Amino acid sequence: MLPYDLIPASDQALNVTFPNRIDPKINLIISHLATDLKQHEAIVALLPAFRTLTIFYQPLVISLEQLKLLVDKTIKNLDFQQTEQVKVVHIPVCYTSEFGPDLERVALHAQLSVTDLIQRHSRPNYLIYMLGFLPGFAYLGGLDAQLAMPRLASPRATIPAGSVGIAGEQTGMYPVVSPGGWQLIGRTPLKLFDVHRAQPLFYQAGDYIHFDVIDQTEFARIAAAPETYQIQITQE
Amino acid sequence: MSVTILAGGLLTTVQDAGRVTQQASGFGVAGVMDPWAFRLANLLVDNSPQAAVLEMTSVGPDLQFNQDCVVAITGATGQATLNGQPFPFYQAQLVLRGQRLAIQRLTNGVRSYLAVAGGFMVPKVMGSRSTSTRYQLGGFHGRPLQSGDVLPLKSSTAYVSDYGNRHLPIPTYAAAQITVNVTPGPQFDQFGQAVQQAFTQATFTVSNAADRMGYRLTGAKLKVAQTGNLLSEGTFFGGIQVPQNGDPIILLADRQTTGGYPVIAVIASVDLPLIAQLQPGMTIKFKLISIAAAQQLIEAQRNKLTLLKQQVGQASEQDLSPRLAATRVARLFNGSSR
Structure with missing residues (x-):
């Protein structure tokens, strides 16, 4: 211990x-x-x-x-195995310049093609260390070190809910609209935080997040009726 | 079954004890700034301690009641009128359908609490009726009340028969300077003796940056030890954090759930009401006490509440006949309004 x-x-x-x-x-x-x-x-x-x-x-x-x-x-008396299964919550993300205005800049900074950047960002299971700052805002660990990128010099006044971004050695999602300085690379069509849902959040501290790559068609399909989307949760 | 808002006042929101249990999801607590005045308002109208109330700030609202109900106002006091006649604070009163209650400038303190028997019936969000203006959720559509709003009340059955005898003494809030008890914060030791002394010896002024999120103070600059970045951790109602510029900030009801600045001290729970009633320009001195001493104060406050509960109840038993008369009169009113 x-x-x-x-x-x-x-x-x-x-x-x-x-x-x-x-x-x-x-x-x-x-x-x-x-x-x-x-x-x-x-x-x-x-x-x-x-x-x-x-x-x-x-x-x-x-x-x-x-x-x-x-x-x-x-x-x-804590009884746990470090090898025990973990809960992985799969968040569909569309990585395009439309949803991630900083996508190409982040790729350039990491000296990767956009395709490789997406591939490397959507590979890991990210551990949720804690929630804070905003309702449902997850502090994620496990970003590929090569993808690290400083914050924007001047923060944006409004970042749309669902935006996925990178700040320093952290990656994360904005569950609600907020100002912020993160470099945005994509967006999920899911409502990450919804007080009108029986379970307002899909995840808690200690769970893992995996970003599943979706295209614009899939994004539009889910965004049309996010409440009917069956969130995928796996034990790994 | 409602109250129509004729004028919203400066900042009038629906609040209750807040979302204490939701902090792990990053959802801020919100809730009342002055928990003691909140408790007394609900006591006066015989509500449960959790019932939602209106928190009013500096200038109260104009309200028109669309049903008979029993109302009490606690916390800051000043001018209030019911259909033009003076309306007392810290006293349960029957307000009749169609009557207009205007709470004007608050002069003794800053924040008042208006409770109606039965409570305000806005939907619960994440277990609470508190307004979070930051997230635009909870309370009445997630925002302060404004002219034209119709705020639902619980059914008119919540009638307090002995309202005529339910009153409490009016407190006098400090007009210039207060001394508040604080306990050492989680990073108290990191500040070193010189800063700790400066903190307890200096007089701090509440700056204009003072709202439900927190009060920024000026006075002694508190030097923050350069021990690298503090990893974000949980915040506290009344936590006094010190950012790099050395001007402390008292975190209050609308604070974020987590923060990364070192916390030198935390306001003793029983003294939070003193902070809630401060306004910009007023000064604070901090008195450091032990956790054990602060917890004794919590116990003393609980005993005081027990006593006040008995007094409010007893008064009604001593004055049985006026109470009965009041009940009968009120039944007549209720009958006529159905």
């Missing part, structure tokens, strides 16, 4: 803090810990991040000392 600290973060929150790095192993522990603690009645909410799990609790129901003991015990 990795070393960790229990740091009281407020009078109603405790941080479980792991070593200061982006590490799939830390992510796995945090995801499992969050799942195991979810059931406890004194715990109000859990907020997983790169290397911290913030536990919001009711101090009048469980004392800080009791909570620390509970966390220690839960971590000790």
